[in-house]
Amino acid sequence: MEKKIFEQMVKDAAASGNFLQKLLPFLKEHRKEKLPVIWIETNDSGDNNISLMNSTFPYLGQIFDDLIDLLYSNTMMAAQGKDAVFILEQAAKKYSGRYTLVVEGAVPVRDNGLYNIIYKTEQGDVTALEAVRELGKTAKYVVAAGTCASFGGPSAARPNITGSMSVQAVLPREVIRVSGCPINPDWLVGTLAHLLLYGRPELDDQGRPVLFYGFTIHRHCQRRSYFDTGNLADSLGDIRCMFSQGCMGPVTFADCPYRQWVDHINWPVKASTPCIGCTNPDFPDGSTPFFTPMPQKGPNELGPQTGGKNNE
């Protein structure tokens, strides 16, 4: 398959919704092996792994069968305790230079990262900071899943007492940022499919795959005609443009209006609420107060978000 055709399929997902179903026969035929994945959870709500389970075509079972070998996952692996640690160490060795490291969550750095311990051993505690730095060294790709991992997100929201940072801020190498609070499962599954088939996807200046984050919400919003004619909603629940209700669509890069959520059925503006800019580097501090129109959100009195900086 041509890369161009693949990308077109992904972009057209709004029409069919099920582009990856079409892709699966191709994957089965041409693939030599699945993508080995080590998934580490750090400072996060666990919403991204729940959202992954909302993937349809491929459903989770198909993802395990055809797309990835999920070698380590705190949420889903059958093994536990020392067995799980052993599996992680073996996987990192066996697939050194070949595995994809998925990090779900921000990385606290204050007090040497003691605010987030991935697991404890007789030799000592392993913090998220150590795990991400170690596993990041020998990964082929590093993928930040969700806005906390991508930019700090809610975990790094002011006053950020744990010193939570993005994965990129603690790892001096390229990190593919699949932001969103949570990720739309298509964004992550599509990114992993791209890595398996073609390697690194084209990234925007924030390190996000262009094919999902290439345009603003505003550009593709179904309610754009209301905005263009100044027909703004009087309140939440109104059928008109949500700009007056705090919508961040004009400055938020994501394909929600096309792709939509949970089997491509709905998205926040369609539910007559504002987009709150959850894929943005300054989410949530740059979006609050959520229901105040953008021009009046004003300079952020809460101070700048500290977790989302690019790597020094």
Place this chain on the structure above:
Amino acid sequence: MNKKHLIFSPVTRLSGLLSVDVFLEKGVVREAKASSTFFRGFEWIMKGRQITDAVYLTQRICGICSLAHGAVSSYLVDKIYDNEISENAQYLRNIMFAADFLQNHIRHFYIFSIPDYVRMPSHPPFHGQNKADLRLDEKQNRSIAENYFEAVKASQRCHEILALFGGKAPHQHSFLFGGVTAAPTADKINRALALLSSIKEFIHSRMLPDTEIIAHAYNDYFTIGKTPPRLLSFGLFRFGPKNERVLWESGVLVNGRIKPLQPELISEEVTSSWFKQVETGEPIPDPRKPGGYSWVKTAKYDGEFVEVGPLARMLINGKYHGSTSTMDRIIARSLETALIADLMEEWLLRLKPGPPPFNHKKTPVRNSAVSITDAMRGALLHRAILTGEQISKYDVITPTVWNFSPKDQLGKHGPVENALINTEIPRNVPAETVLGRIIRSFDPCLSCATHVVTVT
């Protein structure tokens, strides 16, 4: 002095990060310490923000029970603005809440619990499964492993109902203060009913029979992992224009007697938690505190530890009659799943097609409020103090805090630690296998245990 120290870490297949230290003597657990090993500090994050930001922001506390936080903070904001919730909004809110309950319970039973009892396929992420005490026959193993992947689809459909009205899931948008911003139109009601019909089919033809198979094959777990019979519920499914009624009653069950809930009897302490007590103001996070071993604080009711969750709700409401063991917790959760699916159908049929049932008042009438509900894992409380419309203080007490309370100042243990202590580990079975089953029956979610505490 022949105690063997075992660090059970990571306890996988749950939400968040958990490690448990146990000390064994002659194959019996003598001491247990459950450590929640990550901290986010959400209550600090809330300070200085608009109170109306609470619904979306607090949902970010938890990925698997996000709407529980959205619901309880909506009730809280409703109180502050004295909102009137229309009947249609009441039904719609509870339909959405029920949808999130169903996905939680189905995912917990299959994705988190089933690999404790059933031989899974050998490919990742099931590789390295310990098979020392798997008791089902080949046919049962195969059928339940297949149902694991059906459960993935059924729980996706639960979230599809939630997103149908709520815009997305997790972290839905339309269930807000003042009602629901989405219109309950005929097509949406019809679609939700069709999705629900397939979910109910799954619950009755797969989940309940699978629960029975496991309860039968592992019936020793009716005596393993028992907690003292002290349980608490804040009640579930709020109705009424002021969210004043609960469909499933709140209450406290102590030694077989149910007493009315008195929220003023709730107390908290930080003896074994990683917080430094200061003279005035809030305790300060201190990951190096001597004697500390968890980010969870110690929560008590009337000076005693209490267990929360589906078992507590079902016992207090007379919908389940059993004990407080590992298997009782699992069965109560499965039975509750079926009951909630029935309720949801009833509410969908009562919903009247119409415009968005949403009406939020603009002027606050109070500067503080407390709201409570049961969430999937048990009792959940939010409390706010405002300056104008800005949050000056926001507290959250989550279900996990009740169940995973670390030791108090007298050295007494909370429910989960209590359930582990005195457990006998059979020969030839790894301790983790037995302990993991007990721990997971509480449906642990450490993502929720993320906040700074107020000790009064």
